[in-house]
Amino acid sequence: MAFGLSNRVKGIAPSPTLSIDAKTKELIAQGRDIVNLSVGEPDFGTPEPACQAGIAAIQEGFTKYTAVPGINELRKAIVKKLLEENGLAYEIDEIIVSNGAKHSLFNAFMALCNPGDEVILPAPYWVSYPEMIRLADAEPVIVLTDESTGFKLTPDMLQKAITPRTKALLLNSPSNPTGAVYSREELQALAEVIEQHEFYVISDEIYEKMVYGIEHVSIASLSEAMKKRTLVVNGFSKAFAMTGWRVGYIAADRMIVKAMTSFQSQTTSNPASISQRAAVKALDCFDTRAIELFNKRRDYVLKRLRGMPLIECIEPQGAFYVFPNVANIIGKSYNGTKIDSANTFATLLLEHANIALVPGEGFGAPNNIRISYAVSDQDLQKAMDRLEAFLKEVE
Incomplete structure (x- = not known):
């Protein structure tokens, strides 16, 4: 049969990070107050x-x-x-x-x-x-x-x-x-x-x-x-x-x-x-203040996560992500909906807490989620407050 796509492209899985970012931006365009912690992009401008x-x-x-x-x-x-x-x-x-x-x-x-x-x-x-x-x-x-x-x-x-x-x-x-x-x-x-x-x-x-x-x-x-x-x-x-x-x-x-x-x-x-x-x-314009800012944000997110129930998180030493373990959440429920995977957890956070983050399945780590802290301090605080309130409803 001559018509049809190649097996090569039919087998490609779309990037989950870009898919979530696109969905998030669509919701924001519709007026939703989403805090986007899903994409790996610095929040400051090109030098x-x-x-x-x-x-x-x-x-x-x-x-x-x-x-x-x-x-x-x-x-x-x-x-x-x-x-x-x-x-x-x-x-x-x-x-x-x-x-x-x-x-x-x-x-x-x-x-x-x-x-x-x-x-x-x-x-x-x-x-x-x-x-x-x-x-x-x-x-x-x-x-x-x-x-x-x-x-x-x-x-x-x-x-x-x-x-x-x-x-x-x-x-x-x-x-x-x-x-x-x-x-x-x-x-x-x-x-x-x-x-x-x-x-x-x-x-x-x-x-x-x-x-x-x-x-x-x-x-x-x-x-x-x-x-x-x-x-x-x-x-x-x-x-x-x-x-x-x-x-x-x-x-x-x-x-x-x-x-x-x-x-x-x-x-x-x-x-x-x-x-x-x-x-x-x-190449001559790297601003070390960016590292100081990211370090401060990393410390803030770690402190907040470690004060929340059901989440465990080791300290990252680089990049601008934390990668919490949510295995203790999987199997529990939120408002009657069973959280059977990190993907379900991330979906519920987007729908009910207006937080966008990336479930670990796409990274080969189904018990984890990725949080980018390359966002403003205000958005980070808002996201952590929402996450903490959401977790209090998990049972």
Whole structure:
């Protein structure tokens, strides 16, 4: 039969975070007073110098195609950033800029994976990881972590997940959704296992600047051997509040970057010229006050959650999420409705408490929920008050 969609797209699950955000915004447009804690987007604006650079690019007519892997000016700035901030020495031809870090990740999977390959994926994971791995005809090998390990992969867990078909390990530190951050010692212990085998590491470091009381360490910086096999993924969405500008990048061995450049040339071509100019300026504009603000919000949410019944929550060390455990709520009822899952809990909160958050099923953690604290202090207080009142009605 000629008509019909491909099996590839029929098997894709929609992003639950974006679906909930869209539904929430629809309710807000209808006049509902919803506090949206569902989306991972900073609530402050893009740095003014970056905005002005984008405007200048338009005014100067810098609106044509650029080189597929990005303009030299931006790639040189990224090389400088990686050396000074991460202790990683790359050449310009080892950098490829794409349309957001999400696009960078997709390029990586498509460049590395063959049918039947396996990608080790610690859970909880960002919702798009397993879908992108499957789109590359590979298989995600889910390794479950929980609060007992701080939501982190241990060397023993990693060793047990490795097979002859392992093509890559995906590490996300700081983590979305858990806020977990791997220490230098924890990464070194993983590296000792990794170096005994032949597979890549895809290190998603998009939240690297959002750390609280702990340093961010790139696993690629531990040794030349680790750098050779690691693809460092980063971007501008989180640290510089440039979610809509769509600029991400990968630093990796030039053979891999060359392959991703060829792939990108046949799919999207170059990232937006205007956004690239803005990104150059953004790299010099990180405002550390954002970290102070997020840290304050994190502490406030943790304090409130730990004062509520039925919820348990460990302290995240990075990103801008908390990931409470709601297992004690599942099986109870709210106004006669049984709460049989985190998804049902989140639905009831949206319908009856006007709070939007993300249930853990999409992250591979059905006993948890994700709360973003990248919203105003006023909205956080309103949401916590509503959540506390809701929980008092659960029985």
